[in-house]
Amino acid sequence: xxxxxxxxxxxxxxxxxxxxxxxxxxxxxxxxxxxxxxxxxxxxxxxxxxxxxxxxxxxxxxxxxxxxxxxxxxxxxxxxxxxxxxxxxxxxxxxxxxxxxxxxxxxxxxxxxxxxxxxxxxxxxxxxxxxxxxxxxxxxxxxxxxxxxxxxxxxxxxxxxxxxxxxxxxxxxxxxxxxxxxxxxxxxxxxxxxxxxxxxxxxxxxxxxxxxxxxxxxxxxxxxxxxxxxxxxxxxxxxxxxxxxxxxxxxxxxxxxxxxxxxxxxxxxxxxxxxxxxxxxxxxxxxxxxxxxxxxxxxxxxxxxxxxxxxxxxxxxxxxxxxxxxxxxxxxxxxxxxxxxxxxxxxxxxxxxxxxxxxxxxxxxxxxxxxxxxxxxxxxxxxxxxxxxxxxxxxxxxxxxxxxxxxxxxxxxxxxxxxxxxxxxxxxxxxxxxxxxxxxxxxxxxxx
Amino acid sequence: xxxxxxxxxxxxxxxxxxxxxxxxxxxxxxxxxxxxxxxxxxxxxxxxxxxxxxxxxxxxxxxxxxxxxxxxxxxxxxxxxxxxxxxxxxxxxxxxxxxxxxxxxxxxxxxxxxxxxxxxxxxxxxxxxxxxxxxxxxxxxxxxxxxxxxxxxxxxxxxxxxxxxxxxxxxxxxxxxxxxxxxxxxxxxxxxxxxx
Numbered sequence: 350x351x352x353x354x355x356x357x358x359x360x361x362x363x364x365x366x367x368x369x370x371x372x373x374x375x376x377x378x379x380x381x382x383x384x385x386x387x388x389x390x391x392x393x394x395x396x397x398x399x400x401x402x403x404x405x406x407x408x409x410x411x412x413x414x415x416x417x418x419x420x421x422x423x424x425x426x427x428x429x430x431x432x433x434x435x436x437x438x439x440x441x442x443x444x445x446x447x448x449x450x451x452x453x454x455x456x457x458x459x460x461x462x463x464x465x466x467x468x469x470x471x472x473x474x475x476x477x478x479x480x481x482x483x484x485x486x487x488x489x490x491x492x493x494x495x496x497x498x499x500x501x502x503x504x505x506x507x508x509x510x511x512x513x514x515x516x517x518x519x520x521x522x523x524x525x526x527x528x529x530x531x532x533x534x535x536x537x538x539x540x541x542x543x544x545x546x547x548x549x550x551x552x553x554x555x556x557x558x559x560x561x562x563x564x565x566x567x568x569x570x571x572x573x574x575x576x577x578x579x580x581x582x583x584x585x586x587x588x589x590x591x592x593x594x595x596x597x598x599x600x601x602x603x604x605x606x607x608x609x610x611x612x613x614x615x616x617x618x619x620x621x622x623x624x625x626x627x628x629x630x631x632x633x634x635x636x637x638x639x640x641x642x643x644x645x646x647x648x649x650x651x652x653x654x655x656x657x658x659x660x661x662x663x664x665x666x667x668x669x670x671x672x673x674x675x676x677x678x679x680x681x682x683x684x685x686x687x688x689x690x691x692x693x694x695x696x697x698x699x700x701x702x703x704x705x706x707x708x709x710x711x712x713x714x715x716x717x718x719x720x721x722x723x724x725x726x727x728x729x730x731x732x733x734x735x736x737x738x739x740x741x742x743x744x745x746x747x748x749x750x751x752x753x754x755x756x757x758x759x760x761x762x763x764x765x766x767x768x769x770x771x772x773x774x775x776x777x778x779x780x781x782x783x784x785x786x787x788x789x790x791x792x793x794x795x796x797x
Numbered sequence: 798x799x800x801x802x803x804x805x806x807x808x809x810x811x812x813x814x815x816x817x818x819x820x821x822x823x824x825x826x827x828x829x830x831x832x833x834x835x836x837x838x839x840x841x842x843x844x845x846x847x848x849x850x851x852x853x854x855x856x857x858x859x860x861x862x863x864x865x866x867x868x869x870x871x872x873x874x875x876x877x878x879x880x881x882x883x884x885x886x887x888x889x890x891x892x893x894x895x896x897x898x899x900x901x902x903x904x905x906x907x908x909x910x911x912x913x914x915x916x917x918x919x920x921x922x923x924x925x926x927x928x929x930x931x932x933x934x935x936x937x938x939x940x941x942x943x944x945x946x947x948x949x950x951x952x953x954x955x956x957x958x959x960x961x962x963x964x965x966x967x968x969x970x971x972x973x974x975x976x977x978x979x980x981x982x983x984x985x986x987x988x989x990x991x992x993x
Contacts, residue, residue: 388986388987438867438868462971471970478982479993488982497987497988499989523990523991539988598991627993
């Protein structure tokens with residue numbers, strides 16, 4: 350017979366009576382959803398202590414995108430050459446990081462096992478699947494300790510947005526919101542969040558006994574933090590609950606200002622946008638008053654490269670490429686993320702600005718001028734779109750795909766005015782977090 | 798007359814070993830430069846094309862990676878030069894066998910020593926010749942099957958034997974890792990505060 354989730358010492362080592370009772374309460378209540386799955390932190394007590402030390406140490410480190418400030422890089426490269434099969438085949442006479450070849454998602458997709466250091470044990474391996482929009486699906490190898498390290502960077506992001514993770518009061522620390530027809534859902538307890546609850550829920554009505562249970566569960570359990578992608582959060586924002594979380598964490602390549610405004614008005618708390626990839630973990634986060642991502646990891650060196658793979662000057666646009674990372678099972682050596690942006694330094698630190706999740710796409714205006722997709726993103730900023738895509742046909746006509754919104758006509762007029770071509774609207778009937786779409790495509794672009 | 802071979806299980810008579818020694822000592826010095834020769838893919842194409850009628854453009858993908866990522870390309874180049882010798886002119890091989898030779902065997906030889914060693918050290922040169930011939934189902938002219946196998950064993954360096962052993966272990970780990978990932982994919986993973 351399967352043990353009840355609140356007595357699951359295998360997934361939740363070190364679970365005490367208080368935690369067990371807390372978990373039981375989250376699961377066994379009248380308005381709870383049907384939790385379809387099980388999950389846990391899988392951390393041994395000694396690993397929890399190590400995580401605390403890791404978090405303290407990381408909080409005290411400076412973050413720089415200058416190679417010279419990252420003295421850990423040489424040793425990191427040496428270890429990659431020694432222990433990682435893929436990197437062992439490199440010409441190891443390369444003098445510096447800038448001379449090393451870059452690695453793409455396609456390289457990893459061919460055989461991810463070649464990127465896992467040989468000395469690491471496999472008995473507690475876990476995998477995160479990522480489909481992306483590039484056509485190169487990946488199974489990212491990881492470990493419970495690595496998964497738990499995310500908390501270190503999320504806490505840092507919260508702190509930079511004025512939310513102390515020490516001050517979380519509720520029995521439910523985090524609610525991960527999904528909105529899919531089918532979705533992995535579970536309830537758990539987090540030793541790195543004061544032993545408070547963590548639930549992953551699907552706000553699609555399918556996952557609940559009654560649709561109204563969704564708002565009742567939120568109001569009844571008052572999560573301190575809510576996380577999710579913009580699609581899930583917009584769906585969640587439509588539910589009539591009264592609870593206000595302390596912060597909302599989201600991951601989106603392009604959280605439009607209009608969408609952020611809607612979330613902020615609804616939830617009345619900081620909306621923290623994280624630039625995060627399965628391959629790297631959180632790279633940067635939004636901070637108040639700045640429309641860009643502040644770099645989060647002290648052991649992840651970010652470079653911006655041009656099309657030939659050469660580093661560009663700070664402030665110039667190019668492909669975001671990273672070295673290092675906190676996933677011991679996937680050390681990254683000049684990994685080209687496929688995302689584009691600029692690096693900028695100001696008094697608060699290093700930032701990535703104008704982040705776009707794909708190579709640049711150009712759109713042609715009726716007057717024959719070329720506009721970059723960044724210009725289109727600027728234009729769309731004021732609209733509350735959780736998801737969109739724009740395609741330009743060979744004859745210049747445009748097709749805009751967006752979820753139903755009363756501002757649809759205004760959006761299409763704004764685009765038509767800017768580009769001078771007619772814009773056809775294509776409605777996304779069923780929003781779903783599991784359907785990723787490429788935002789910009791063109792039959793005309795000179796770049797895509 | 799052309800003969801087709803490609804299997805190491807039963808070998809065919811190949812070129813005279815002395816000719817092959819000379820072929821290696823004549824290796825162009827400029828190809829030993831730090832950078833892999835310009836036109837690398839074209840050289841590989843020609844080397845395969847003149848020994849196999851089945852070559853497809855996509856077969857050349859393994860040779861289009863950045864040379865700095867594949868230091869073993871140096872051995873690929875040496876092998877390509879080696880099999881382009883006129884003494885192989887009458888022989889034909891399955892393209893797959895040549896691709897394996899120019900990738901797997903090249904990697905194995907590269908891990909056991911630098912190119913220059915296989916040119917300057919007479920024992921290692923003989924090892925190179927016998928390993929390459931064996932990989933494409935040949936034995937030196939005038940040698941019986943058994944003689945060729947015995948001599949291959951005799952010249953096999955400790956370095957290469959170590960490489961072969963390590964490669965076997967690596968392959969095994971890679972298989973286990975692949976299986977573990979597939980299994981974990983189907984299962985749950987560990988908690989994270991948010992998902993990408």
